[in-house]
Amino acid sequence: MRVVHEASALADALALTREEARRAFGNPEVYIEKFLTHPRHVEIQVLADRYGHAVWLGSRDCSLQRRHLSLIHISEPTRPRLISYAVFCLKKKKKHHIS
Known part of the structure; x- marks a missing residue:
């Protein structure tokens, strides 16, 4: 590498x-x-139903990891573009669960 x-x-x-x-x-x-010099592992939680509705539940920074397991989950400020894209993707895939 x-x-x-x-x-x-x-x-x-x-x-x-x-x-x-x-x-x-x-x-x-x-x-x-x-x-990427300072990458972040950010998770966006989205809930969707079978009728095409999807809502953002929250986000968290999971960047501190050891052996691919997050050690600390920190709630962080809203990232509008990232959240909008996560909701859009879930609606497009027609998923009916929490992602």
Whole structure:
């Protein structure tokens, strides 16, 4: 795994990473994604019914984790765009439960 901060260093870093993957796994394919310096794990709770209604119940920051388990859940201020999108997605999927 490598973090590349400059576009000019990407080709060399990719070549090194592909070679490491080939040696370690017999396959040079790698996955590239944007590096986030301070990511947050935010959960949005939404309740939906079979009639297309959905409401936001709350949100929490679950960023403090150990072994993929949240250690602390902190309620946080409303994030309107994130909440609207969560409600929209649940309505689109026609889910009838709490997500």
